[in-house]
Amino acid sequence: MAMSSVNPSLAHQRREARLVLLLLAPALAVVGGLLIVPLGWLAWQSVRQDGGFTLAHYARFLTDDVYWMTFLQTFRMAFIVTAAALLLGYPVAYVAAGASRRWSLFILAMVVLPFWTSVLVRAYAWLILLQRRGLVNTALTELGLVDAPLTLVNNEFGTIVATVHILLPFMVLPLYATMQKIPPELTMAGSSLGGTPLHVFLRVFLPLSMPGVVAGMVLVFVLTLGFYITPELLGGGRTYMVSMLVSRNIEVYNEWGAASSISVVLLACVFFIFRLASFVIPFERIMGAR
């Protein structure tokens, strides 16, 4: 029989490979149909005009200052949001990682809970809190701390506050995951060798938590780059980000090619950032650092 000449373990391997492929097929179909095909279509559209090939949509990045200014503002925003999220998120993750199991669960629940509320609802909540006759300004004026209401929203500040709030879990969770794995014996050893708490933190804990810092920063940065709802609702029409440029190009100017080219460039930026980050920390750990 032909079967007898085949190594039985090899046949088994093949069968297993086929099975794995079969099991993967639905997932591959979903990724192909819903991600690869639309993205390909997007890229195709970005180089088409009136039925021919063109680079005109990309040339706009060099000639139209609105384009690069929007990218500049978006990156500026992403830096500020990432820095703020790190400053706010690090202490939270630190405390959560060091606390007893019950407390750390409680802290994480507090971080994750708002995460399940719609982004739209949270953006409006900030609007209600921060607007001229909102809670914060009413409290400040009635306490006599300010004479006139502060401009807290409908500008970049309000956008940043809401965006940081929405993206904070993406910073805290990777940080917590990394910190939790740092053996407490190491910091104890540092202390027993005579290091002050600050010294031990800076020399032992902080370097060991760096993978989490990088993962959190990359996630928050990349997500901010594509943010739409908070700048649209809280930016007062002046905080103009890339996502809004895309939507205006479709809604107002009906320039699908231009909108596609902006999306492709933004996507390229995101890939580039992930590539850069992967020199520091492998890609799987950014996405999987939970």
Add this chain to the structure above:
Amino acid sequence: MRVTLSIPAIMAALLLSAAAGSAEQITFVSQGGAYQEAQTKAILDPVAKLLGITINQDSSPDAWPVLKTQTATGKPIWDVIDTPTKDCIRGGEQGMIEKLDFSRLPNAAEIPADYKTAYSVPYEFYSSVLAFNKEKYGENGPKSWADFWDVEKFPGTRALRSHPMATLEAALLADGVPADKLYPLDVDRAFKKLEELKPHVTVWWTSGAQSAQLLADGEIDMEMAWNGRVTAVIKEGAPIEYTFNQGFLQETSLCILKGAPNLDTAYKFLNAAISPDIQANFPAYIDYGPGNPAAYKTGKISPERAAQMPSSPENAAKQVLISVAWWSSPAGEEAQKRWASFIQK
């Protein structure tokens, strides 16, 4: 569960549409929401009854991109759309909208020539008006765009739409250009005047809902907004007032898709929908005015209601009719592109 439940529903829908296939029908598209509900009662149902046709409805907040994809195939599904006149014109120029044969639309004869184009008939009018907070300004609120620009005499937070249409016109009126000499717009002069006000504009709004919320929450003291949004806020009890003085009259129009599957019925529908008698139903359901001014002569609209309507002859006289022809011209397109860099800088 959902699947088993929905199969009979689909079957029923198929049967119904097959039955309707024997009678004349059209597919009509508007912008959805309360607006489409109101016109269903005011216009669509009465017209369907009058003509004995079936009107299938679809809605699309922005019909333009869909229009483009539908006509690209050469076999559109839609027949008639209710959309900003500009889309009818540019659609017509790009071969997506039917050029109208006015001999088949006798009811269009008495509509002023300004309101019609080769591709469209006016359907309903709305207005971009100056609204302000009564608590802030009392009886002496801003009454013109010159007042709106006067930050010394009228301190307070301001909002404008993040769109050049009507905003450039307001800037020119504020700068002293007479209303009948606005077009063609002096775009440079308008942007210069806007730069002047820019530091004092708190919000450039992007959606009608946002403009209403800004007024209702007291975030904004004066604003250019659509009259329907303003009256809705007033009905909720907000201390807001508005004036039609120097308002900007804009219309949405009806137009027919090129290659519409039911062209003859579409013409019949258009003619009936713009008849004075049908048009006079609009004010009973929504704060947007009839596209055919003859509707005010039918006696169906009370004088009190007419006073709240942007297109009543009295109010129309105080306002400026936005020139869609200018905004569809290359200069108009250019002004729209320039807006993005004005906002950004």
